[in-house]
Each structure stands twice: as structure tokens, then as C-alpha cells.
Amino acid sequence: MNTHKKQGFWHRFFFSLDHKDIGFQYMLTIFVMVAIGGFFAYVFRMHLAFPDMKVPLFGLVTNKDYNMLITNHGLIMMMWLALGMLLAVAGNFLIPIMIGTDDMAFPKLNKISYWFFLISVILMIASFFMPKGGLGGGWTLYPPLSTGDFGYNTPYKGFADRFFTANTFVLLAIVFEFTSLLMGGINFFVTTLNKRAKGMSLFKMPVVVWMINIASVLFMFSVGPLVAGTFMLLLDINVGTGFYDAYRGGDPLLWEHLFWFFGHPEVYVILLPPLGILAEIISNNSRKPLFGYKFIIKMTLLAGILSMMVWAHHQFVAGINPKAATVFSILTIIISLPFAGIILAYIATLWYGKIRFTLPMKWALGAITLFTLLGGFTGLHLGASVFDIYAHDTSFVVAHFHYTLFPTVIFGTYAAMYFWFNKFTGRHLNKTLGNIHFWLTFIFFNGFAFPLFLLGLAGQHRRIADYRQFEFLMQDPLPLYRHIATISAVILILTQFIFIFNFFWSLKKGKRVESNNPWDSNTLEWQTSSPPPHGNFETYPVVHHGPYEYNMPGKDKDFTPQNEA
Amino acid sequence: MDTLTSQNIKTQKPPVAGSVLGIIMVIIVEMMFFGGLISAFILAKSGKVEWPPAGQPRLPFFITFTNMLVLLASAYTMLLYLKDLSKDMLTVKFLKMTILLGAIFYIVQAYEWVRILIFGMHTGRGLFTSFFYTLIALHGLHVLIGLLLLIWVFKIVKNQQLDKQQSFGLTVGLFWFFVVALWPVLYYLIYLD
Numbered sequence: 001m002n003t004h005k006k007q008g009f010w011h012r013f014f015f016s017l018d019h020k021d022i023g024f025q026y027m028l029t030i031f032v033m034v035a036i037g038g039f040f041a042y043v044f045r046m047h048l049a050f051p052d053m054k055v056p057l058f059g060l061v062t063n064k065d066y067n068m069l070i071t072n073h074g075l076i077m078m079m080w081l082a083l084g085m086l087l088a089v090a091g092n093f094l095i096p097i098m099i100g101t102d103d104m105a106f107p108k109l110n111k112i113s114y115w116f117f118l119i120s121v122i123l124m125i126a127s128f129f130m131p132k133g134g135l136g137g138g139w140t141l142y143p144p145l146s147t148g149d150f151g152y153n154t155p156y157k158g159f160a161d162r163f164f165t166a167n168t169f170v171l172l173a174i175v176f177e178f179t180s181l182l183m184g185g186i187n188f189f190v191t192t193l194n195k196r197a198k199g200m201s202l203f204k205m206p207v208v209v210w211m212i213n214i215a216s217v218l219f220m221f222s223v224g225p226l227v228a229g230t231f232m233l234l235l236d237i238n239v240g241t242g243f244y245d246a247y248r249g250g251d252p253l254l255w256e257h258l259f260w261f262f263g264h265p266e267v268y269v270i271l272l273p274p275l276g277i278l279a280e281i282i283s284n285n286s287r288k289p290l291f292g293y294k295f296i297i298k299m300t301l302l303a304g305i306l307s308m309m310v311w312a313h314h315q316f317v318a319g320i321n322p323k324a325a326t327v328f329s330i331l332t333i334i335i336s337l338p339f340a341g342i343i344l345a346y347i348a349t350l351w352y353g354k355i356r357f358t359l360p361m362k363w364a365l366g367a368i369t370l371f372t373l374l375g376g377f378t379g380l381h382l383g384a385s386v387f388d389i390y391a392h393d394t395s396f397v398v399a400h401f402h403y404t405l406f407p408t409v410i411f412g413t414y415a416a417m418y419f420w421f422n423k424f425t426g427r428h429l430n431k432t433l434g435n436i437h438f439w440l441t442f443i444f445f446n447g448f449a450f451p452l453f454l455l456g457l458a459g460q461h462r463r464i465a466d467y468r469q470f471e472f473l474m475q476d477p478l479p480l481y482r483h484i485a486t487i488s489a490v491i492l493i494l495t496q497f498i499f500i501f502n503f504f505w506s507l508k509k510g511k512r513v514e515s516n517n518p519w520d521s522n523t524l525e526w527q528t529s530s531p532p533p534h535g536n537f538e539t540y541p542v543v544h545h546g547p548y549e550y551n552m553p554g555k556d557k558d559f560t561p562q563n564e565a
Numbered sequence: 566m567d568t569l570t571s572q573n574i575k576t577q578k579p580p581v582a583g584s585v586l587g588i589i590m591v592i593i594v595e596m597m598f599f600g601g602l603i604s605a606f607i608l609a610k611s612g613k614v615e616w617p618p619a620g621q622p623r624l625p626f627f628i629t630f631t632n633m634l635v636l637l638a639s640a641y642t643m644l645l646y647l648k649d650l651s652k653d654m655l656t657v658k659f660l661k662m663t664i665l666l667g668a669i670f671y672i673v674q675a676y677e678w679v680r681i682l683i684f685g686m687h688t689g690r691g692l693f694t695s696f697f698y699t700l701i702a703l704h705g706l707h708v709l710i711g712l713l714l715l716i717w718v719f720k721i722v723k724n725q726q727l728d729k730q731q732s733f734g735l736t737v738g739l740f741w742f743f744v745v746a747l748w749p750v751l752y753y754l755i756y757l758d
Contacts, residue, residue, distance in 0.1 A: 190586045190590075194579035232699065
């Protein structure tokens, strides 16, 4: 196993079974998806700030284009970036090496899961080029919008006509992607239970391993109904079953329930892995044991269970029973408690720590600040149905959503990249470029998302392409807010090119690591060479310590590697 | 300090085999999948005054009931096979019987389905037929997958060591139990209720 000869490009990127290579394949595929999603965001933000303008690189945005852009931006970022990056990439890179084993429990299944993911990406991209154009039904795919031109009651025109549509392709892409993530999740779970290093008890695992596993299990429990719903929607479009067709006795609201039964746990599936990543980085850079390790795990499990019971807070304006809405409001507000507990534990870890403001730490602190202060807080307000009914269709929700997802998904991913890049490549990312990247992203993300709160409270609708018919939206200072938001968004997107450059430049030319453990960290991945060989360890570690034993009394150095006898 | 090398890390035997854990996760996903479909079906039914709607062909209650007994019997033979395996006995008699009973169920079910189709129960005629075909077809698909897995086990087990056989057998057996246990639920909801 340790005879790691150099592998050719084709072998490494198409046929390798190594978890690190598969993680890398996922990452590069997701980069492509993010580029598309980011480009779409740029086009419709430009259109929103400057209607009737010919957007550079795109042209005039028609209403149909707008619907298509906003739908696919949402789908790509939620399903392929957030889920893919935080489950597939983080899990593949981190789990086997952090628990001290050579590879996943089922390496071949892991490979197949990547192939499924690739098929889903191809189907998704193909959907833009269908004869009738991309899907424009909103990323939540509510029928009858998502059934497209095959509105119910249209005569059956033949299979090919219905099959070669964006609707069918997007739904198939989603089914393929979820199958892929399920295979990945099963792999993570079995690997964690069965392949831990000697001495690695469950409560000696790093928090991030816990979090990815809880997220995977949560995903498994919640995804079934959505796949069932997707299946029914596919049948509705292609066979004409009419599950969601009110005219034939179906119920369009059924989709909303099936979708959000998955959709709300999904945001916790997305949130948990970055929370785990933050735990690693914060404890390591405060040089202090993580505050309340078991407390964090318990709170996460509690949040996971609660997250299955809050889905209808997405449907307060869909005409659900007001009494049910009250119950869902209360549950939604309760679910903020475990997360408040987790964030408090992180802040308590910082307390009296010897904080090092390294790059990953900056991203981690940025993520916590933005997520808690603006994302989580506005979520509390939106969770109450009384306020939600007012704000629901405005860009207030967009701002809330981006303040929860951007700090966790994007900041969390970057924190992880700046933290672990040197481990998996053997080279450092450039620090100066990293600092510029962080500050520009931090400033212009706020510049983009904060005005949306103000716009939303003023009544800016979040779903229509042309708002100029509403005169109150044209009065000062609202156009100014829209311009600030759009210009910031454009700079924010441009800033990411700094990272892309840094990533690929450092991969080839970055400074080589001097030691295997540049952050003086405890966890097992730092105790092997950088980059780790095929099979991860020369001799497999035996674990004697917990993952966060920093600054323990009676030691001559301020960290205690987990495998130190 | 003892060191683990790439040789002996492979020999550590986990308490529950990975494939068994994996199939348990698959079954959880499947339960949620069918849970979604079944709850949609129950909701759709509950809003209707007349169910099944008038003008539909009568569903074959009795044949399907007999067929259900055949399927349940196949679960029992599967159980006997697993019992033998756990006693380290290498008999494939019960595995053969399971495959046979499963195949009988499948063929009878397919025959009934074709008959109903000929009677003129098409999709596109309303929710009842839509749900009927979707649920039956999805369960049928699972039976087919289960049968293929059983045949695969039948072919593969002979060349494997005993512990591999046991984990393979248990993995596929658990999936088969799930497929069998699902049918009475569907039978009750679709044919009887």
C-alpha cells in the first residue's frame, strides 16, 4: 500500500480509488458549477440594479431569462456547491485521515458516487440547452411552475417532447446527485464506525468528523420524501399522472411539504460540517481545548431531531392552517437554542485563549460573526409567522438566506481550504493574496447582502424581474441601495478570482511546507507527511489523547498530538 | 508501543460488518422514501368522498392476498437460510427456495398488472390509478432488485470464506426482509382500505 508510485493524470483524476483524489475530483467539478452559478448571479444582479441595460457577456435580460437565471443560481449553489462541497469534499478529505485509517470502507462505492455526481452535473448543464431553454420555475420547483409548458390539461404530445425539457433534466440531475450523496454518506458513516484507529473512541474523534456524520445521517432521514416527490413530479411531467394537479384531484401543496421536509434539514446538513470545521480551527488557533466538546455533540443531535419538525415555516404564506403555523413558529424559535449553545461554546473557547490571527482563523471568526449577528438573528424574526408573512416575498428573506449560507458555506469552505491546503498538497497558499481575498470578501459580502435587508423592509419583491411598475421602489434611497448591492456583488465575484489564482498557482509554485504540522495541531492528519501518501500513514497511529488537548499542564510544548504516547 | 502497519490494519474485524451497516442505512432511506409516497397517498385519499373512484375495475383482492402469503413465506425461508449461516452451515437449499418464492410472487404480480391494464385502468385518469401504478411499480422494482441480489449471492457465496458469506447473506437478507415487510402495508392501503 505504501508503494506510492506517481500516478498519471488520467489515472489520478478518473480511476483513482484514493479518498483524497476523489475529494479533489469533487472539488474541481464543484468549482465549475460555482463559476456558472456565480456568473448567473452577476447577470441578474446587474439586471436588478440597471434594468434595460445590456449586461456585458450576456446581453439584455428578458423576464424569461431572469427566471431561468435565478432558478439555476439557487439550484446550483444549494444542491451542488453547498451540499457537494460540505458533505462530499469535506467528508472525503477529512474523515479517513482524521480517524487514522487508510481509506473509506467502500472505496469503489466512493468512486461510483463521484461518477453519479458527474452525471448529475452534466444533466444540470445540459438542461440550459434544451429546446425550450433553461428551467425557470424557481429553485424550489413548486408545481405547476416547474411542470413548465406541460401545464396540466395540455394534450399528450409524445414522450420526446416532454423528456427533452429542462424540467426533466433538472429533476433527473437532482435524483442522481442525491443518490451520489447517499452513497457518500453511507461510506462516511460506515468508515467512521468501523475503521477508526486503535484507541480512537467515539468521543476522541474531532468534532468535524462528528458533524459530517450527523449531517450525513440527517440527510438520509430527510431525503427520502424529496426523492419520492421528485419522482412523482417526473411522472407528472413525462407520463401525466397528475399528483400535483388540482384539476385531477392532486394537490400542488403536497410538493411543498415533501420539498421542505427535506429542505429544512438540508440547511442543517449544510450548516453542521462548517460548524465542525470552525471547531477545529478555533480550538487550534486559540491554543485552548474546545469548550464543551460533549455539549456541542449533544446540542447538534438535538438540533438534528428538531430540524425534522420545522419545515412548514417555509410555507407560512402558502395557505397552511394558522394554528399549525403557530406550532411551527414555536418549534422554529426553539431550534435556535441548540445553535446558540454551540456558538457560545465556540466563543467560550476563544475566552482567555492565546489567539493567533492566522488566515483560517480570520475566516472562522468572520463566519461566526456574520452567521450569528445577522444570519441567525434575522432567522429568529422570520421564524415568527407574524413577521414572516410581511417579509416573506421580499428581499429581506434573500438577505437572511445569504447571511446564513454565505458565512457557513463560503467562509467555512475557505477557512478549511486555508487550513488544510498545505496538508493535502504539501505547499502553502500565498498569505498576502489570502489576506486581500479575505478582507475584500468580508467587506463586499456585507456590501452586497446588507442593503437587501433595507430593500426588503421597504417592500422590494424578490421574485419579479421588473419592479419599475411600483413607484415607491423607485424613490430615493432605494435605487442607491440596489446599486450598492449590485456593485458589491460584482466585486465580490471578481474577488474570488484572486483565490482561484492563488489555489492553482500555489498548487504548482507555492512555498513548500517546512514541517508536517505547521499549525501545531493535535489531530491525526497532521501527524503524517504532507501530502499524505496513498494509504495516508506509513505506520498506523494509536490514539492516546483527545483531539483538543492544547496547553495541557506539565507538557513542554503547547500541544499534544493524539497519537503521542 | 505496538505499531499497526498496512498488513494488520486490514485484519481488525469490526463488530458489525460494513456491508450490513450500509444496508441498514439504505433501508432507512428506503423507508423514508416510501414513507413520503405513502403519506402522500393517505393524504390524497383522505380528501376524497368516494375512494376508489367510481368506474375503476375491481382490484384482484384474493389473488394478491395469496400472493402476499407466498412473499411472506419467502421471508421465512430467508430466515431459515440465515439461521443456518449463523450456525456455520453452508446450505443453499433455503436460499434457492427464497428465490423461487420471490420469483413466483413477481410473475403473478406482473400478470395481474397486465390484466388490470387490459381492463382499461390507465394513468392520466386520475389520482387513484396514478398512485396505484407508482406504488406497485416501485415495489415491483425493489422485488426485482432483491431477486437479482439473491441470485448474485447464490452465485458468489460458493467461492467465499464463511465470514464473507455470512455478511453477504445478512446484507441481502435484510434488504429482502424490507421488501417483504413493505408489501402487507401497501396491500392494506391500496387493496383493502
